[in-house]
Structure formats: C-alpha cells, structure tokens
Amino acid sequence: MRGALRALGALGTLGALVAAAQAQTIAIVGGRVLPVSGPPIDGGTVIIRDGRITAVGRDIAIPDGAQRVDAAGKWVTPGIINPATQLGLVEVGQVRETRNATARGDDESAVRAAFTVWDGLNPLSVLFAPARNEGITTVAVLPTGGLVSGQGALVDIVEGGVSDMMVRSPIAMVAQVGDPESANAASRGELLLRLRELLEDSRAYARRRADFERAQTREFAASRLDLEAMQPVLAGRLPLLVVADKASDIEAALRLARDYGLRLIIGSGAEAWMVADKLAAAKVPVLVGSMVNIPGSFATLGARQENPGLLRRAGVDVALIGTGSDPDAFNVRNIKQEAGNAVAYGMTWDDALRAITLTPAELFGVADRYGSLQPGRVANVVVWSGDPFEFSTRVEHVFVRGVRSMAPSRQDELMTRYKTLPPSYRSP
Amino acid sequence: MSRFAILALVATTACASGGTTPRTPTTTTTPARDTSAQGGTGSGALSSPLADPFPSTYTPVPSRPTVIRNVTIFTAVGPRIENGAILLRDGKIAAVGATVDAPADAVVIDGTGKFVTPGLVDNHSHMGVYAAPGVQANSDGNEATNPVTAHVWAEHSVWPQDPQFPRALAGGITTAQILPGSANLIGGRSVVLKIVPARTVQAMKFPGAKYGLKMACGENPKRVYASRGPSTRMGNVAGYRNAWIQAEQYRRRWDKWLADKKGDPPSRDLGNETLAEVLRGNILIHNHCYRADEMAQMIDIAREFGYQIRAFHHGVEAYKVADLLARDSIAASIWADWGAFKMEALDGVKGNMALVHQAGARTVVHSDDPSGIQRLNQEAAKGIAAGAALGITIREEDAIKWLTLNPAWSLGLHDRIGSIEVGKNADIVLWSGNPFSVYTRAERVWIDGAQMFDRSDPSEAWRTDFELGFVRRGGL
Numbered sequence: 001m002r003g004a005l006r007a008l009g010a011l012g013t014l015g016a017l018v019a020a021a022q023a024q025t026i027a028i029v030g031g032r033v034l035p036v037s038g039p040p041i042d043g044g045t046v047i048i049r050d051g052r053i054t055a056v057g058r059d060i061a062i063p064d065g066a067q068r069v070d071a072a073g074k075w076v077t078p079g080i081i082n083p084a085t086q087l088g089l090v091e092v093g094q095v096r097e098t099r100n101a102t103a104r105g106d107d108e109s110a111v112r113a114a115f116t117v118w119d120g121l122n123p124l125s126v127l128f129a130p131a132r133n134e135g136i137t138t139v140a141v142l143p144t145g146g147l148v149s150g151q152g153a154l155v156d157i158v159e160g161g162v163s164d165m166m167v168r169s170p171i172a173m174v175a176q177v178g179d180p181e182s183a184n185a186a187s188r189g190e191l192l193l194r195l196r197e198l199l200e201d202s203r204a205y206a207r208r209r210a211d212f213e214r215a216q217t218r219e220f221a222a223s224r225l226d227l228e229a230m231q232p233v234l235a236g237r238l239p240l241l242v243v244a245d246k247a248s249d250i251e252a253a254l255r256l257a258r259d260y261g262l263r264l265i266i267g268s269g270a271e272a273w274m275v276a277d278k279l280a281a282a283k284v285p286v287l288v289g290s291m292v293n294i295p296g297s298f299a300t301l302g303a304r305q306e307n308p309g310l311l312r313r314a315g316v317d318v319a320l321i322g323t324g325s326d327p328d329a330f331n332v333r334n335i336k337q338e339a340g341n342a343v344a345y346g347m348t349w350d351d352a353l354r355a356i357t358l359t360p361a362e363l364f365g366v367a368d369r370y371g372s373l374q375p376g377r378v379a380n381v382v383v384w385s386g387d388p389f390e391f392s393t394r395v396e397h398v399f400v401r402g403v404r405s406m407a408p409s410r411q412d413e414l415m416t417r418y419k420t421l422p423p424s425y426r427s428p
Numbered sequence: 429m430s431r432f433a434i435l436a437l438v439a440t441t442a443c444a445s446g447g448t449t450p451r452t453p454t455t456t457t458t459p460a461r462d463t464s465a466q467g468g469t470g471s472g473a474l475s476s477p478l479a480d481p482f483p484s485t486y487t488p489v490p491s492r493p494t495v496i497r498n499v500t501i502f503t504a505v506g507p508r509i510e511n512g513a514i515l516l517r518d519g520k521i522a523a524v525g526a527t528v529d530a531p532a533d534a535v536v537i538d539g540t541g542k543f544v545t546p547g548l549v550d551n552h553s554h555m556g557v558y559a560a561p562g563v564q565a566n567s568d569g570n571e572a573t574n575p576v577t578a579h580v581w582a583e584h585s586v587w588p589q590d591p592q593f594p595r596a597l598a599g600g601i602t603t604a605q606i607l608p609g610s611a612n613l614i615g616g617r618s619v620v621l622k623i624v625p626a627r628t629v630q631a632m633k634f635p636g637a638k639y640g641l642k643m644a645c646g647e648n649p650k651r652v653y654a655s656r657g658p659s660t661r662m663g664n665v666a667g668y669r670n671a672w673i674q675a676e677q678y679r680r681r682w683d684k685w686l687a688d689k690k691g692d693p694p695s696r697d698l699g700n701e702t703l704a705e706v707l708r709g710n711i712l713i714h715n716h717c718y719r720a721d722e723m724a725q726m727i728d729i730a731r732e733f734g735y736q737i738r739a740f741h742h743g744v745e746a747y748k749v750a751d752l753l754a755r756d757s758i759a760a761s762i763w764a765d766w767g768a769f770k771m772e773a774l775d776g777v778k779g780n781m782a783l784v785h786q787a788g789a790r791t792v793v794h795s796d797d798p799s800g801i802q803r804l805n806q807e808a809a810k811g812i813a814a815g816a817a818l819g820i821t822i823r824e825e826d827a828i829k830w831l832t833l834n835p836a837w838s839l840g841l842h843d844r845i846g847s848i849e850v851g852k853n854a855d856i857v858l859w860s861g862n863p864f865s866v867y868t869r870a871e872r873v874w875i876d877g878a879q880m881f882d883r884s885d886p887s888e889a890w891r892t893d894f895e896l897g898f899v900r901r902g903g904l
Binding site: 274291292326333334390428 | 768779783806813816817866869899
C-alpha cells in the first residue's frame with residue numbers, strides 16, 4: 001500500500017516536469033510583491049523559468065527573451081492554497097453519481113483509513129476553472145464521512161490527469177471526534193474509544209503481520225488495508241486531521257495525539273479559541289474559518305468570528321478554510337473572503353495571507369515547493385489588480401507551474417452566451 | 429453538525445435543499461378558540477379579506493433625536509452624498525443633506541470616514557423557523573405533510589429567541605421576510621419582521637406589512653413527495669393549477685357572500701382563504717424557482733389565474749430570462765455565487781445580479797441563510813465585481829438598492845423603508861467604511877430611530893434567552 005502511494009507521488013513529480021517543459025521564461029515586473037516568506041517588495045520583479053521561480057526582488061535583471069508582464073500598480077502573491085476542498089470529488093452535491101468523497105467501508109467500525117480519495121478525482125470537473133481563475137492554484141482534496149474518512153491529497157489546478165495535477169499524496173489522514181451519528185456511535189466518548197482501539201490494533205498488527213497472514217492473531221478492529229494505512233499516522237509521518245468543533249472534543253483529540261505521539265491537525269475548530277493556549281503548547285495547528293458565529297449546534301455554541309485572530313495571537317499556526325456557502329466545491333474561490341473577514345475580526349493582514357498560502361503548505365509538508373515566492377519554488381503566482389481579499393480586486397494573471405492559465409470556465413461561457421442573446425434565443 | 433467543509437455532503441440550507449421527507453400526516457382536532465375571554469371579535473368562522481387575527485404589537489423603542497455628521501451617505505434613491513449629514517427624529521428620517529440642523533437635545537455622532545445606508549432588508553430568511561441550534565425540535569420551517577399547505581403561517585413557527593436574529597442585526601439587517609421552506613408547491617404565508625428583541629413574534633411583526641405566499645418550483649417538491657406525488661415537474665404544475673382553481677371558486681363564493689350577506693356564510697378554509705387573498709391582490713407571491721424555463725411557466729400560470737408574481741427567489745437562471753422579469757416587473761431575489769449544489773442550480777453564475785440589473789429588472793440580494801444574512805453587503809460587492817468582469821458597470825449607488833429599496837419593494841414596503849428620504853422610517857446603518865469592502869462592519873444600527881446595535885458597547889448587546897449561559901466568551 002505504501003509502495004503504491006510512493007509510486008503515485010513519483011508520477012506527480014513527473015507530471016510537473018512535463019508541464020514545466022512547455023513553460024517559458026516570464027518576468028513579472030514592477031508589482032507590489034508579497035513573497036509571504038519575507039517582507040513586501042514594492043516595485044519588485046518575479047522571474048519564472050521552466051515552471052519554477054528563479055528570482056524575486058528589486059533591481060533584478062530580466063533575462064533575454066523573457067515574456068514581460070507589467071505589474072505596475074498590481075499585487076503579486078503566491079498562488080492561493082485552499083486546504084479543505086472536494087474539488088473534483090463532488091460535481092453536483094445532490095447528484096449521488098457525482099459524489100466521490102466518501103467510502104462506504106465497514107459500516108460497523110466506520111473506519112475507511114485505506115481510502116485514497118484522489119483515486120476518484122475527476123480532473124475534468126468544471127469547478128476547477130472558476131477557482132483557478134480567481135487565484136486558487138492549489139487545493140487539498142479531502143475525504144469525508146465515518147470515523148476515519150481516509151486520506152487526502154494536494155493537487156495543482158493544471159490541465160491533465162490526476163497524476164499531472166498531483167502535488168503530494170497522502171497529505172493527511174482525516175478523522176473526526178464530534179459527530180457520533182456519522183460513525184455509528186452513541187456518544188463522543190465512544191468515538192475516542194474506537195480511535196484508541198484502532199491505534200492499538202494498528203500497532204499490534206504491525207508487530208504481528210506474519211501471524212496476521214496466518215490468521216494467528218485475535219480479531220482486529222479494522223481491515224488489513226485500514227490497519228496498514230494507519231502505520232504512517234502511528235509513526236508520526238502522516239498528520240491525523242481531526243475534525244472537531246467543540247472545545248472539549250479538541251481537548252480529547254489533544255490527549256489522543258499526546259498518548260500515541262501523533263502529528264495532529266485540528267480541522268473546523270469552531271471553539272478552538274477556547275483552548276488556544278493548549279493548542280499552542282502542543283504545537284498543534286488548526287484549520288478554521290472566519291465566518292462562523294452561530295450556535296448552530298451544541299458543538300459550536302462558542303463559535304465566533306474572532307477565532308482565527310485569537311488563535312494566532314496565542315501562537316497557534318492557523319490555516320483558513322471556507323465556511324461560507326458551498327465552500328468545498330462551487331465556492332472554493334471564497335477562501336479569499338474568509339481571509340478578509342478574518343482581518344475584519346482581528347487577524348493581521350499578513351497572517352491572513354499566510355493562512356491561505358505558506359501555512360497550509362507547511363501543514364501538508366510542501367513548504368519547500370509551495371506557499372511562498374522564493375527562488376526554487378514552483379511558479380504558482382497570481383497578479384492581482386489590488387488587495388487580493390477585496391471583492392473589487394480583479395485577477396490579472398494566474399500562473400500555475402509557470403504557465404499562464406486562465407481559460408474561460410463553464411460559468412464564463414454561460415455569461416457570455418446570455419450577455420447578448422444569440423438569435424435563436426430571442427423569443428422567450 | 430459540523431460546519432467544516434469536508435463533513436458536509438450537500439448544502440443543508442433549509443430552502444435550498446427542501447428539507448425533510450414527508451411524514452405521515454396526522455389529524456388533530458383543535459378546540460375552537462374562545463375569543464370572548466380575550467375580548468376578540470369572534471369572527472373566526474368568517475373568511476374576511478385583510479383579516480389580522482395575530483396583529484402586530486410592535487412599538488418602536490423610545491429614542492432621542494440623532495444626528496450623524498461628516499459621513500458618506502448612500503440614499504438608495506440618488507447620488508451618494510459625500511461629507512453629508514442625517515437627522516433621525518421621532519422614528520423618522522427628518523432631514524438629510526450636506527448639513528442638517530441638530531436639535532439641542534440631539535445625540536451627535538461624527539461619521540468621518542464612515543458610511544450611512546438604509547437598513548438592509550432580506551426578503552428570504554428562515555430565521556426563527558429554522559432556529560439555532562439546528563436540532564430537530566427547532567425544525568419548524570417545512571410543513572412537509574402535503575404538497576399544498578397554503579393554510580400554514582410562518583409566524584406560528586417563529587421562535588423569537590433564535591440567536592440568529594441578533595447576529596443578523598449586527599450585519600445591518602433591520603427587516604426580514606421569514607418564509608416557510610420549499611418542500612411544498614405552496615408552502616404557506618410568510619411574515620415580515622423587524623429584527624428586534626421581543627418575547628413574542630407579534631412584537632416583531634412589521635405593522636401593516638402585507639403577507640407573502642411561498643411557492644416552490646422544481647426539484648424540492650417532486651423529491652419530497654416522490655412516493656405520493658407530485659413526482660415530476662408536470663405534476664408540480666398540475667398541483668399549482670388545481671390549487672388556484674379551488675381558490676378562485678372559494679374567492680367568488682366568499683366575495684359574493686361578503687357583498688350581500690345573504691344566507692349562511694360559506695364554510696371557512698384556511699388554505700383557500702390565503703390563496704383567495706392572493707387573487708384579491710392582498711398577499712404577494714414569493715416564488716422559489718431556479719430554472720429560467722420554469723419561471724416562464726410560472727408567469728403563464730399567474731396570468732391564467734390573474735395574480736402577480738412579486739419575486740422569483742433563488743433564480744440562479746434569472747439572467748437567462750431577465751427580459752421577461754423586466755417586462756412583468758418581477759424581482760429576482762438571488763445569491764451572488766451559489767450554484768451546482770443540485771441540477772437546477774447547475775447554471776449559477778456570479779454575473780447574475782449584474783445581468784438582471786442591466787436588463788432593467790430588480791435585483792434583490794437575498795440570503796436564505798443565517799450566515800449569509802450577516803454579510804449581505806459582501807454578497808452585493810461580489811455582484812458588482814462580477815458585473816465589472818462582464819463589462820457591466822454597476823455604480824455603488826445603484827447596488828445599494830439591491831440590499832434595500834428593491835427588497836423593500838418586493839415586500840410592498842418601499843414607501844416606508846429601503847431608502848433615505850425625509851419621512852421614511854429611520855432604519856439606518858452606520859458602517860465603519862465603504863459597505864462594499866470586505867473589511868467593513870456595521871458599527872451601529874437604528875430601527876425606527878432607536879439605536880438597536882452598537883458594536884463598541886458589547887455590554888448592551890442583544891443576547892437571546894438561549895444564549896445566556898450557553899454561549900460563553902471565555903476559554904476552558
């Protein structure tokens with residue numbers, strides 16, 4: 001299983017090289033450059049060659065033959081990374097045959113650890129282009145459902161197949177501790193009990209693989225594939241992304257991670273601000289939104305829009321996720337609105353940009369290639385007409401792996417068709 | 429249920445998804461109300477036009493005259509006023525312009541760098557009927573027991589202690605239409621509320637506001653009633669027409685009796701009574717309808733039975749028939765960027781608001797969502813930007829109407845709210861900056877001249893009964 005994952009990762013690298021081969025040298029000149037990894041550079045230049053960033057700064061020589069992009073008065077940032085989506089996994093939410101984010105697995109245990117969600121990814125989803133055309137170049141695609149939902153991946157929004165799009169897989173094992181009903185459990189404590197049993201059995205399985213093959217072990221709480229898939233989590237190599245809103249659920253996840261030495265990421269985290277100090281002390285990052293403030297369930301009574309800012313102030317690493325309408329598919333693009341609202345409710349502007357670029361890259365282990373404008377990084381670069389969080393700002397250019405990528409979306413085609421009615425549509 | 433994106437399979441919005449599967453209808457017998465004890469008129473057996481059996485008891489909170497100076501004003505009826513001033517007195521807008529005379533006892537607020545707009549109006553909300561927390565016991569928005577439930581009234585489901593109300597107020601919402609959900613072809617009466625703290629829904633009801641009637645096209649009714657019908661769109665249309673045929677007979681019978689009072693009155697029927705009021709023009713139609721072709725059919729049905737559709741709600745394809753909407757004066761009550769969560773929403777585009785506006789029809793920004801209602805101004809800003817991308821310039825002065833005067837018109841309240849004009853109700857929002865910026869927040873909100881929200885003073889914040897104790901502001 002792990003071998004297979006590695007093979008897919010290698011394919012991803014190959015795909016990147018193929019795309020890069022078509023790329024040229026591009027010089028984005030004169031913009032307000034926000035590298036994220038360092039201070040803003042006014043009147044800066046970004047050089048892209050063969051799909052990589054080769055230089056960032058002021059007074060940089062423009063290579064001969066470079067295609068020049070005038071960015072005077074524009075803002076230049078890394079491509080935005082949305083760390084929690086179902087792009088390519090869900091096309092039409094209410095049409096079952098277009099939903100591929102959930103494995104059925106074993107109903108009883110609700111453990112689907114071996115489920116690799118990217119195997120069902122549709123690279124031709126019409127929802128990729130609207131996201132990319134608004135500056136989102138890279139998305140995490142995550143599974144959902146059950147107790148342990150499965151494994152997610154990070155993909156670039158580029159033309160090609162899944163292997164061409166792949167940035168890294170897996171990036172996280174997704175689980176949850178707040179929703180007993182989805183896991184055939186009757187209480188929150190039972191979810192924790194099940195997770196502990198799974199971790200114990202995964203450990204026991206690893207010690208006794210040979211016995212297991214000879215059917216000389218007791219019955220384990222999950223299938224062979226699931227137990228195998230949990231090994232990188234137990235080894236602390238693969239983060240366990242635990243979806244939890246309630247402060248006490250987050251604390252329970254912290255105890256679990258401490259007891260088993262897991263790399264934990266908290267997702268959703270509506271009440272994370274209430275345990276900000278504990279998250280900071282445990283160095284556990286969070287994925288949270290900035291537009292959640294309704295006590296919509298008994299798990300989110302403490303939800304408030306100051307959540308991201310309060311967490312940052314306490315020293316917690318924060319990546320922003322979408323929490324508006326349809327944030328994981330149709331409106332993956334609205335992660336920028338999330339950042340703007342986070343600022344309106346107390347997060348610093350720089351932290352908000354980091355929370356949709358470099359921080360998610362760090363959480364998913366790709367900060368050496370993604371999330372900042374530095375030499376050697378993959379050339380996912382966006383040129384904006386102004387502040388990227390503002391509604392009035394236009395995306396001028398999107399470069400993904402060094403290639404300008406702004407083909408019209410299906411939505412664009414519809415609008416073009418109806419802006420001036422074609423003759424056959426004149427009578428209503 | 430977690431709000432985390434990756435847990436949500438489908439949009440859970442009450443109206444967008446149509447809510448529950450039908451339950452087995454149960455019959456209950458309600459004892460006749462003894463009105464004499466309450467001093468009522470005892471006319472409960474009569475089907476009287478414009479009857480008001482649950483009258484508003486709303487009274488404005490007492491207020492002092494208030495002046496906001498040095499502020500940018502979007503009036504929704506003319507050009508923006510830079511560095512202007514406004515006077516609120518006795519619950520009304522008493523003056524607006526470059527300067528106003530401040531009475532000696534006036535509260536004077538310096539609005540430097542800030543903006544004033546009319547209070548925002550959302551004509552599509554389920555606050556109170558799908559209250560938070562969203563547990564089954566609070567799920568009161570869809571009477572999904574019959575495809576036609578014209579007899580139900582949303583106000584009888586509204587919980588005034590819904591914590592979603594104060595959050596909407598903090599987003600600058602001063603008036604909202606609360607609708608039944610969209611499980612049914614005809615879902616029942618809406619109610620128009622002022623967003624004020626109250627013990628009873630009557631104390632929130634907008635005095636004199638007309639009722640609306642919720643109708644729903646397309647996927648939701650046929651999905652909810654698949655097993656008993658309607659199970660198709662043609663079944664839906666037959667269902668509307670049958671209901672209107674009954675209603676027209678009922679209206680004729682009653683209008684005749686009311687005119688001559690001869691013999692025993694006809695028997696009263698709550699559903700037909702509501703529909704008859706639509707036919708008399710006393711109730712406004714708010715029609716949930718996504719697809720362009722279905723809107724055209726609903727327009728024909730309205731013509732067949734002689735009523736007007738006031739607004740198509742959700743209308744993700746309104747841009748495809750914007751010319752029809754303009755021709756028939758039907759508002760398009762729409763989202764900025766919802767789409768593709770079901771087949772009939774597949775063609776949602778961000779240019780919808782701008783394309784409808786450009787065609788000369790009324791764009792209304794609506795929420796259908798307790799989170800979206802808090803940021804309607806941001807939704808309008810998206811609509812402006814999408815217009816710009818299409819080469820359609822929408823002035824902010826015009827876009828403000830999408831949030832105020834146009835929804836007010838859709839509720840028939842445009843002569844009382846929705847713009848800043850002398851004599852209109854003093855429903856006003858003071859924004860920290862340009863309301864179309866993502867960084868701007870409502871700082872203060874006035875309803876009928878009384879300050880109902882002040883972000884700088886959390887101690888005075890409206891906290892519903894539910895929130896006491898449950899919603900904490902400290903850590904563990």
